[in-house]
Amino acid sequence: MSRALQVALGVVTAFGGFLEAGSIATSAQAGSEFGYRLLWVLALGTLCLVFLVEMSGRLAAVSHHTIAAAVRERFGFAFYLLPLVGMVLVGVLTLVAELGAICIALQFATGIAFQWWALPVTFAVWALLWAGNFDVIENGVSLLGLLTVVFIVAALREQPPLRDIAAGLVPSLAPHDGGRFWFLAVSILGATLTPYLFYFYSSGAVEEHWDERMLTTNRMVASVGMGFGAVLAAAVLVVSATVFGPRGIRLESYDQLALLLTDSLGRWGFALFVAALAIACLGAALEITLALAYMVAQGFGWSWGENLGHQEAARFTATYTVALVLAAIPVALGLDPMRVTNVAMVLNGAALPLAVMPFLVLMNDRDYVGVHANGRLANVVVLVVTVLACVLAIVSLPLELVGG
Amino acid sequence: MLDLVRDVLDKQLLDRQGRPFGKVDGIVLEVRADAPPRVVALEVGLSTRLARLPAWLSRWMGRLTRHAEVTRIPKEAVMAVANDIRVDIDATRTPSWRLERRLARLFARLPGGR
Amino acid sequence: MSSELRVEHLLGRVVVDSAGRRIGRIEEVQAEREGPEWVVQSYVLGVDGLLERLAAGAIVQGIVGTLAGTRRRRRIGWDELDLNDPDRPRLRSASAGEGRRLSA
Numbered sequence: 001m002s003r004a005l006q007v008a009l010g011v012v013t014a015f016g017g018f019l020e021a022g023s024i025a026t027s028a029q030a031g032s033e034f035g036y037r038l039l040w041v042l043a044l045g046t047l048c049l050v051f052l053v054e055m056s057g058r059l060a061a062v063s064h065h066t067i068a069a070a071v072r073e074r075f076g077f078a079f080y081l082l083p084l085v086g087m088v089l090v091g092v093l094t095l096v097a098e099l100g101a102i103c104i105a106l107q108f109a110t111g112i113a114f115q116w117w118a119l120p121v122t123f124a125v126w127a128l129l130w131a132g133n134f135d136v137i138e139n140g141v142s143l144l145g146l147l148t149v150v151f152i153v154a155a156l157r158e159q160p161p162l163r164d165i166a167a168g169l170v171p172s173l174a175p176h177d178g179g180r181f182w183f184l185a186v187s188i189l190g191a192t193l194t195p196y197l198f199y200f201y202s203s204g205a206v207e208e209h210w211d212e213r214m215l216t217t218n219r220m221v222a223s224v225g226m227g228f229g230a231v232l233a234a235a236v237l238v239v240s241a242t243v244f245g246p247r248g249i250r251l252e253s254y255d256q257l258a259l260l261l262t263d264s265l266g267r268w269g270f271a272l273f274v275a276a277l278a279i280a281c282l283g284a285a286l287e288i289t290l291a292l293a294y295m296v297a298q299g300f301g302w303s304w305g306e307n308l309g310h311q312e313a314a315r316f317t318a319t320y321t322v323a324l325v326l327a328a329i330p331v332a333l334g335l336d337p338m339r340v341t342n343v344a345m346v347l348n349g350a351a352l353p354l355a356v357m358p359f360l361v362l363m364n365d366r367d368y369v370g371v372h373a374n375g376r377l378a379n380v381v382v383l384v385v386t387v388l389a390c391v392l393a394i395v396s397l398p399l400e401l402v403g404g
Numbered sequence: 405m406l407d408l409v410r411d412v413l414d415k416q417l418l419d420r421q422g423r424p425f426g427k428v429d430g431i432v433l434e435v436r437a438d439a440p441p442r443v444v445a446l447e448v449g450l451s452t453r454l455a456r457l458p459a460w461l462s463r464w465m466g467r468l469t470r471h472a473e474v475t476r477i478p479k480e481a482v483m484a485v486a487n488d489i490r491v492d493i494d495a496t497r498t499p500s501w502r503l504e505r506r507l508a509r510l511f512a513r514l515p516g517g518r
Numbered sequence: 519m520s521s522e523l524r525v526e527h528l529l530g531r532v533v534v535d536s537a538g539r540r541i542g543r544i545e546e547v548q549a550e551r552e553g554p555e556w557v558v559q560s561y562v563l564g565v566d567g568l569l570e571r572l573a574a575g576a577i578v579q580g581i582v583g584t585l586a587g588t589r590r591r592r593r594i595g596w597d598e599l600d601l602n603d604p605d606r607p608r609l610r611s612a613s614a615g616e617g618r619r620l621s622a
Binding site for chain 2: 080303
C-alpha cells in the first residue's frame with residue numbers, strides 16, 4: 001500500500017474515533033454557554049492527544065508491545081490492576097454514553113423511544129465485531145464517518161466572526177459562572193483525551209505489524225488525524241455558539257441538540273445531524289468495546305485481536321461480549337443519555353493520570369523504546385494536561401452533581 | 405546474567421506454535437542448603453496472580469481461586485527468553501487453556517462468525 | 519533439605535541485617551546459567567524498592583533533566599541472603615557494610 005494511502009486511511013480512522021457522543025455534547029454545551037471562549041481548551045487537549053497517539057504508535061512500532069501488555073510486563077500484575085480497573089469502569093460508562101446516543105438518534109429518526117433501541121443496537125455492534133475483521137470495521141465505519149464533515153459545512157455557512165474565534169483560542173479564565181466554565185473545560189479535556197483512543201491505536205499498530213519504518217507515517221497520522229478531528233469538534237462548538245449562544249440556551253438533552261444544524265442546513269439539518277450522530281457514535285462504540293477487550297486480554301496474556309476468529313480468541317470474544325451486555329443495561333433502563341455522557345467525560349478526565357502515567361514511564365524507558373524515547377516537550381505537555389484534567393475533575397464533578 | 409524480575413516475570417508466554425497463552429505469573433525457585441537457589445519452573449495461573457496482590461485484597465478475592473488451575477512449566481521446557489518467552493509446550497493441553505476451550509465450544513454453537 | 523520459594527514473593531521484601539536494621543528491598547533476582555540449570559547469583563536491593571520498580575525517577579529525570587537524587591542500589595551475593603524465613607530475609611554477614619554498593 002502506498003504511503004499516501006496508508007496515511008489517508010490512518011487519518012480517516014483517527015478522526016473517526018475522535019468525534020463521538022462526548023465530543024459532540026461537550027463542544028455543543030461549551031459553545032452555547034460560553035461562545036468561543038473554551039476553544040483553547042479543545043486546542044490544548046488536542047495537542048496533548050497528538051502527543052499521546054503518536055507515543056502509543058511509537059511504542060507499538062519499536063517495542064512491538066501494546067500499551068496494556070507493556071504496562072503489565074514492566075510494572076507487574078498488582079500494579080497493572082489499578083489502571084485496568086479504572087479504564088474498564090470509565091470505558092464501560094463511556095460505552096453506555098455512545099450506545100445511548102445511537103439509540104437517541106434512532107429515536108429521532110423513528111419516534112420509538114430510545115430504551116427500546118438498546119438491545120437491537122447493542123446486538124448490532126456485537127454482530128459487527130463477531131462477523132467482521134479489523135480492516136473492514138475500521139475502514140467501513142470511518143468512511144461512513146466522513147459524514148461528520150457536515151458540521152464543518154454548517155460552521156462555514158454560519159459565517160462566524162473569525163476574530164472571536166481567534167480570541168477563543170487564547171487561554172482565558174471564566175467570564176462568568178466559574179464553576180460551570182471549568183466543569184465544561186474538564187469535560188472537553190476528558191472527551192478529547194479518552195484513553196481508549198490511544199490504547200486502541202497501539203493495538204491496531206501491533207495488529208498491523210508496525211515497525212520502525214512506520215514512525216514517520218505514525219507522526220503524520222497522529223497529527224493530521226487528531227487535528228482534523230479537533231476541527232470537527234470545533235465546528236460543533238462554533239455552530240452551537242452561533243445558533244444557541246444568542247438565545248442563552250443551556251443544552252441539557254439531545255432533543256435540544258438535534259436542532260443544531262437546522263439553522264444552516266434547513267430541512268436536511270435535522271436528518272444530517274441524526275445520521276452524523278449515529279455513525280460517529282457507532283464508530284466510537286466499536287472502538288471502545290475493542291479497546292476494553294484488548295486491555296483485558298493483553299494484560300492477561302491471552303490471544304487477542306479482531307483478526308482472530310472466536311475459535312482462536314475465545315476469552316477475548318467473551319470479554320467484549322460481557323462489556324457490551326453490561327453497557328446495554330443502563331440504556332435499556334432509560335438512564336438519561338446526556339447526563340451519562342457528561343459524567344462519563346468528566347470521569348475520563350479524572351482517570352487520565354491512571355492511564356497516562358505508566359505509559360509515560362514506558363516512553364522514557366529505553367528497554368521499550370530504545371533510542372526513540374520521549375523528548376522533554378512531550379513529557380511536559382502530557383504531564384501538565386493530565387494533572388490539570390484530574391485536578392479539575394476532582395474539584396468540579398461534585399460541584400456539578402450537587403448544583404446541576 | 406538474567407534478570408528474573410525484569411526479563412522473565414510478567415513476560416508474555418508463547419507455546420510451541422507461537423500461540424500466546426498468558427504471562428509468567430510466578431517463578432519457582434528451589435532453595436538448597438549450601439548451594440545457590442535454582443530456577444525450577446514458571447507458573448501461570450489465577451491463584452498465583454492473586455497471591456501477588458496485597459494481603460487484604462487477595463484474602464477478599466481468595467474465594468475465586470477455589471477452582472484455580474495453575475499451569476506449571478518446568479524450566480526444561482523454556483526454549484528462549486527474548487521479547488517473549490517461548491516454551492516447548494502445547495498450550496491447548498494446559499490447565500490454563502480450559503476456560504478458553506469452554507468458551508470456544510460455547511461460541512461454536514452460535515451462527516456466523518469465523 | 520530444600521524448599522520452594524517464589525521470585526514474585528521475594529520481590530519487594532525488606533532485607534534486614536543481623537542487628538535488625540533495614541538494608542533495602544529486594545528489587546531484582548539475578549540468575550546465571552550453570553550447565554542446564556539457571557542458578558541465582560545475586561540479589562539487587564533498592565533503598566526505595568517499590569519506587570524504583572515504578573521508576574518514578576525516570577519521568578522526573580526526563581522532564582527536569584537532572585537526577586532526582588541518586589538512586590542507591592546494592593548487589594548482594596546469593597550466599598549473603600538468609601532465606602530461612604522467606605517473609606523476613608536477613609543479611610548473613612556481620613555488619614551492614616558488606617555487599618557491593620551500586621550507584622544508579
